[in-house]
Amino acid sequence: MILQYIKNVYITFSDSGHQHPRVKTGSALAKAGLKKIVLKKVMSSLKSMPTLPPGTKPLDNQVAGHQNTDGKIGCLQHEDGTILKPVQVPPKGQTEVEFYEEVFGEQASTDKVLLQLRELVPKFHAIVHAPKEPNVRFMKLENLLEDMKHPCVLDIKMGRKTYDPFASKEKIAMETAKFPPAKNIGYQISGMLTYSPKSGKFQKFDKYFCKNLDEESIVYQGFGKFFSVDGVLQKEVIKAVIERLQRILEWFLKQRTFNFFASSLLVVFDGDISPSPQSPAWSSPGPGEDVVDSCCNGETDSIIENDVSDLISCNSVDSKTNRAPSTHPKVQVRMIDFAHVFHMENEDENYIFGLKHLIDDLHRLMKS
Ligand SMILES: Nc1ncnc2c1ncn2[C@@H]1O[C@H](COP(=O)(O)OP(=O)(O)O)[C@@H](O)[C@H]1O
Numbered sequence: 001m002i003l004q005y006i007k008n009v010y011i012t013f014s015d016s017g018h019q020h021p022r023v024k025t026g027s028a029l030a031k032a033g034l035k036k037i038v039l040k041k042v043m044s045s046l047k048s049m050p051t052l053p054p055g056t057k058p059l060d061n062q063v064a065g066h067q068n069t070d071g072k073i074g075c076l077q078h079e080d081g082t083i084l085k086p087v088q089v090p091p092k093g094q095t096e097v098e099f100y101e102e103v104f105g106e107q108a109s110t111d112k113v114l115l116q117l118r119e120l121v122p123k124f125h126a127i128v129h130a131p132k133e134p135n136v137r138f139m140k141l142e143n144l145l146e147d148m149k150h151p152c153v154l155d156i157k158m159g160r161k162t163y164d165p166f167a168s169k170e171k172i173a174m175e176t177a178k179f180p181p182a183k184n185i186g187y188q189i190s191g192m193l194t195y196s197p198k199s200g201k202f203q204k205f206d207k208y209f210c211k212n213l214d215e216e217s218i219v220y221q222g223f224g225k226f227f228s229v230d231g232v233l234q235k236e237v238i239k240a241v242i243e244r245l246q247r248i249l250e251w252f253l254k255q256r257t258f259n260f261f262a263s264s265l266l267v268v269f270d271g272d273i274s275p276s277p278q279s280p281a282w283s284s285p286g287p288g289e290d291v292v293d294s295c296c297n298g299e300t301d302s303i304i305e306n307d308v309s310d311l312i313s314c315n316s317v318d319s320k321t322n323r324a325p326s327t328h329p330k331v332q333v334r335m336i337d338f339a340h341v342f343h344m345e346n347e348d349e350n351y352i353f354g355l356k357h358l359i360d361d362l363h364r365l366m367k368s
């Protein structure tokens with residue numbers, strides 16, 4: 001377990017998609033510095049590593065939020081296929097727990113808004129306690145990366161304002177300074193992870209990379225990078241993501257129950273594809289192409305996530321063309337992170353503004 005943890009810490013750091021501002025690679029000095037930093041990071045994590053609940057390890061491929069470093073516990077993945085997200089200190093932790101309990105509680109089964117919301121967030125299973133530390137609690141949630149061989153992950157924090165109505169002046173100043181373009185576009189990227197089938201490697205883009213984007217580069221350098229697999233822009237994936245975002249928008253336009261602050265959208269797709277120049281991955285099939293073989297990498301029962309009725313399993317046959325339909329990616333888009341959710345009866349303009357902008361920006365990327 002500890003070895004695995006060291007490996008995770010090292011891979012996360014060494015695969016970072018950006019250079020730490022103070023680290024210059026290429027010189028022996030920089031390399032020595034890098035080794036020292038990695039070692040320091042590993043040692044400090046080991047020194048005070050808390051006991052993890054049995055059957056868990058730090059979540060592979062976490063891209064943002066509270067991380068499993070410096071003796072702190074971040075998200076954990078359980079061998080049963082769920083994740084355990086630590087309940088944060090009050091009031092944030094309690095707010096998130098109450099939100100999940102409300103959405104997945106018995107009373108919600110007669111409330112249309114809450115029932116629809118269940119489809120847009122990870123499934124909530126239970127609150128669990130750490131065995132030796134009863135005060136450490138976790139939310140047991142659906143792991144959105146489950147069943148993906150090489151998940152590409154994007155965390156988009158939503159809203160022009162990422163501070164709640166009760167935030168102090170200092171908090172407002174701090175949040176606004178984190179990414180000033182959010183005021184105009186209504187969202188920001190908190191972190192992302194890409195996968196290259198050619199090299200077999202993941203690449204992580206952390207908050208330093210994301211902070212340096214602006215209103216334009218967030219679309220082409222940010223999303224452009226995320227939705228490209230080995231240099232090929234995955235337009236089918238973007239299309240599927242837009243469809244899911246539209247559904248989230250529809251829900252927001254109807255509901256008058258919650259306002260969400262500093263909440264994120266988690267976008268995930270499986271980067272495990274083998275693009276070829278003739279047949280860009282996940283494009284519509286050309287004449288005579290053997291779609292079944294290429295679309296599922298040998299798995300013929302692969303079905304699209306999020307039960308999209310117009311997206312079908314890739315071994316079925318299109319009745320009009322009498323051949324297999326176009327390939328479809330495995331895509332997940334869900335709302336996550338509910339530490340600042342409030343019951344409010346007004347439309348959530350702050351979130352809706354960002355969501356509309358995000359959809360427009362992805363349309364622009366599609367057309368590029
Ligand atoms: N249900 C989930 N399935 C898979 N990964 C998740 C899930 N929830 C969170 N994550 C990962 O953990 C990160 C942080 O989650 P988040 O809920 O935003 O925590 P925090 O409150 O620490 O910001 C996300 O960016 C994502 O990488």
Ligand SMILES: [Mg+2]
Nearest residue numbers: 064065264337
């Ligand atoms: Mg978060």
